[in-house]
Amino acid sequence: MLARRDRNREESGQRQSVAVTEIEPALRGLLDEIQASLYAQARSFLESHTIAAAERNEFLDLCSTRAGMIDIAWCERAECEAEVKRRTMATTRVLRELQEGDVRCTACGEPAKARAYFAQSY
Ligand SMILES: [Zn+2]
Known part of the structure; x- marks a missing residue:
């Protein structure tokens, strides 16, 4: 059996x-x-459990309230990730190539260098 x-x-x-x-x-x-x-x-x-965010306040809110991955255009700057972590406890998980139309970091507005999933650790 x-x-x-x-x-x-x-x-x-x-x-x-x-x-x-x-x-x-x-x-x-x-x-x-x-x-x-x-x-x-x-x-x-x-x-x-993956949600794309294109606007800063939406991104920060999703990082704080949703379980899962929040997908944004990201600048890859350590200071930017530290500020997101300070506000939401979320950090980067997976980096991917930029998509067409990605110009600015959703979190801080600096030039985007990658797509990134942010998520809270448990
Ligand atoms: Zn940034």
């Missing part, structure tokens, strides 16, 4: 009976399915 831990007991496919002679191919297929399922769940969670 194979039981998946990425599904609830009442979900279809959570448990399946497999003959011992078929266990190897069954496990290979099942592990691929579980990997794809966990990846999709993680990606969906990240996307649903």
Whole structure:
């Protein structure tokens, strides 16, 4: 009997009976399915907990009140991050390339150098 831990007991496919002679191919297929399922769940969670902010007050408010990642154009300056942290407890998590239209840092107004996720640590 194979039981998946990425599904609830009442979900279809959570448990399946497999003959011992078929266990190897069954496990290979099942592990691929579980990997794809966990990846999709993680990606969906990240996307649903990521909010882009284009305006300073909105950004600071979101950093203080929302769980998840707040996505902004950022200047990459340590002083800017320190000020955001002082006001909201949020710091940078992941830097990415600028997107078209990113000119100024959402947090401070200096020239933007990257896209950044800000989030509070717990
Ligand atoms: Zn800045």
